[in-house]
Amino acid sequence: MHISQIRGTIKKFAVVLAFVCAFVFMLLSKSENVLIEKTSGTAGEIVSSAVDVLVMPAAVLVKGYEYLRSLRKIDLENRALREENRRLTIANAESRALLVENVLLRQLLNYTPPPEASFVTAKVVAEEGGAFAHAITVYTAGSPVVRKGQVVVGNKGVIGRVEKTGADYAKIFLVNDINSKIPVMTEKSRIRGVLAGENDLLPKMVFIPLDAGVKVGDRIITSGIGGVFPAGLPVGKVVSVDREGVKVRPFDNLSSLEYVQIVDYKLPDPALVFSERDEAQ
Structure with missing residues (x-):
């Protein structure tokens, strides 16, 4: 009778222990998922920041190259505009001079214009x-x-x-x-x-x-x-x-x-x- 009581007590303890272990495993599983999620999120942020730092010099170089190209284009446009401005200035001066000369040369014959410059x-x-x-x-x-x-x-x-x-x-x-x-x-x-x-x-x-x-x-x-x-x-x-x-x-x-x-x-x-x-x- 004593042995059977001991066996019954052991069975009850085993059942309770099984439930406790299952509950503990459930808690550990949830905590590990949260920990993994937090760890993966932190790691993602670190990797993303590292990638941004590594990509930054390349982005700066690309922007610098584009800026230099724009400066070169502006310089070429400025030179072209300066040349055009000179030509227009001389053309304007010649036109103004011709307007005056036409008045003075109306009664002159055999007028020979100067050669092109x-x-x-x-x-x-x-x-x-x-x-x-x-x-x-x-x-x-x-x-x-x-x-x-x-x-x-x-x-x-x-x-x-x-x-x-x-x-x-x-x-x-x-x-x-x-x-x-x-x-x-x-x-x-x-x-x-x-x-x-x-x-x-x-x-x-x-x-x-x-x-x-x-x-x-x-x-x-x-x-x-x-x-x-x-x-x-x-x-x-x-x-x-x-x-x-x-x-x-x-x-x-x-x-x-x-x-x-x-x-x-x-x-x-x-x-x-x-x-x-x-x-x-």
């Missing part, structure tokens, strides 16, 4: 500004058509003339250099004079009568006298008229030139023309 675009590589000189040095890439005395224009008008030429470079005296003397005239009233540099910010129009009637705001263009500069090229605008003279502000900012055009108008040397004429006579 050619251009050489040059990059400014050095500047000389001081008490004794206002000049620039440009890279001409060894162009054989660049010669001393040729006209040099900027984006809006005449800025100087070629003074010296070398294998790949040329020196240009700006219109405000003391060595610069350009025959000019007022566009409307046709008052002639000489635009002389004084190594100052603004050149002065000299050799004009005191009562000539030059006014502030008058446009100044080349007169063509002397045979070096053709008539009608825009130069600047009168900004002051007083006892010190007539000051002219060039249309281009001479202190911020980047590219210029050296213009060959194929004009004959007046000295050679007259010497050949004298020999023929």
Whole structure:
């Protein structure tokens, strides 16, 4: 009887223990699932952050490459616009000059127009500004058509003339250099004079009568006298008229030139023309 009671007690304990173990296993299973989920979520975040860090340099490089491509495109567009602006400026000057010339040439016969001009675009590589000189040095890439005395224009008008030429470079005296003397005239009233540099910010129009009637705001263009500069090229605008003279502000900012055009108008040397004429006579 004692043994049977012990066996019954053991059976009951075994059943209870089985239920307890099953319950514990259920709890462990749930806790492990939560732990696994939390662990997998944390690991995913860590891996995602690591991937972002690894991908960041590549993204920066891609954006940098796209930015450089856009800068290159903008630079090419700016150069094209500068070239177009120069062509339009010269075309506008020629049109304005032709309007005036047509009035003067209506009664003239056998008029022969000047030959077409050619251009050489040059990059400014050095500047000389001081008490004794206002000049620039440009890279001409060894162009054989660049010669001393040729006209040099900027984006809006005449800025100087070629003074010296070398294998790949040329020196240009700006219109405000003391060595610069350009025959000019007022566009409307046709008052002639000489635009002389004084190594100052603004050149002065000299050799004009005191009562000539030059006014502030008058446009100044080349007169063509002397045979070096053709008539009608825009130069600047009168900004002051007083006892010190007539000051002219060039249309281009001479202190911020980047590219210029050296213009060959194929004009004959007046000295050679007259010497050949004298020999023929």
